[in-house]
Amino acid sequence: MGNEVENRRVGYDVSVIRPMMREGDVVLRGEGMEALRLRGIRRGLRALHTLELMAVTIYRFQITAERSELNRQLIAAMCNEMVHYQDFQVKLLEYGFRPSVWRWAYWLVGFVFGYGSRLLGRERILRTAIWVEEKAVRHYAELLDLVGWDDATRVVVEKDQADEGGHVSRWRGLLAAGQG
Ligand SMILES: [Fe+2]
Ligand SMILES: [Fe+2]
Numbered sequence: 001m002g003n004e005v006e007n008r009r010v011g012y013d014v015s016v017i018r019p020m021m022r023e024g025d026v027v028l029r030g031e032g033m034e035a036l037r038l039r040g041i042r043r044g045l046r047a048l049h050t051l052e053l054m055a056v057t058i059y060r061f062q063i064t065a066e067r068s069e070l071n072r073q074l075i076a077a078m079c080n081e082m083v084h085y086q087d088f089q090v091k092l093l094e095y096g097f098r099p100s101v102w103r104w105a106y107w108l109v110g111f112v113f114g115y116g117s118r119l120l121g122r123e124r125i126l127r128t129a130i131w132v133e134e135k136a137v138r139h140y141a142e143l144l145d146l147v148g149w150d151d152a153t154r155v156v157v158e159k160d161q162a163d164e165g166g167h168v169s170r171w172r173g174l175l176a177a178g179q180g
Pocket of ligand 1: 164
């Protein structure tokens with residue numbers, strides 16, 4: 001365990017959960033790109049967009065009203081996942097692609113994982129989150145290798161992957177501390 005986390009790109013500040021974005025950062029993309037490359041980018045963005053919806057929903061339903069450090073960190077992680085979701089929705093539309101119409105199914109899976117783990121308590125919340133985030137780091141790594149991202153989109157994918165690695169580290173820390 002832990003190898004996946006080491007796989008993540010370094011040099012991104014994972015304490016920044018909502019990076020600055022200016023109006024001019026929205027750019028229409030894809031002009032003049034080969035069809036094959038565009039297909040890869042579309043598949044990658046759709047996969048990430050739907051998975052981020054799942055991530056937002058897991059954290060959303062893991063959070064309780066209890067005034068705890070765990071809940072504080074879960075809210076921060078949820079906010080970070082909402083930014084990721086936004087990142088990929090924007091990129092999809094910049095390319096003229098549509099989000100997957102099946103993403104509600106990922107909302108449902110997120111609800112089951114999130115609410116289910118919350119019913120089973122703190123340790124299950126953390127273990128579920130670690131499991132999902134490690135899968136995410138691997139998935140990001142695959143897409144970073146396979147897809148011919150444009151430079152700006154690659155930076156977003158790399159930053160978001162680093163964030164997922166940061167989530168794994170935080171949940172591991174809370175698990176080790178045995179309190180939250
Ligand atoms: Fe994410
Ligand atoms: Fe995450």
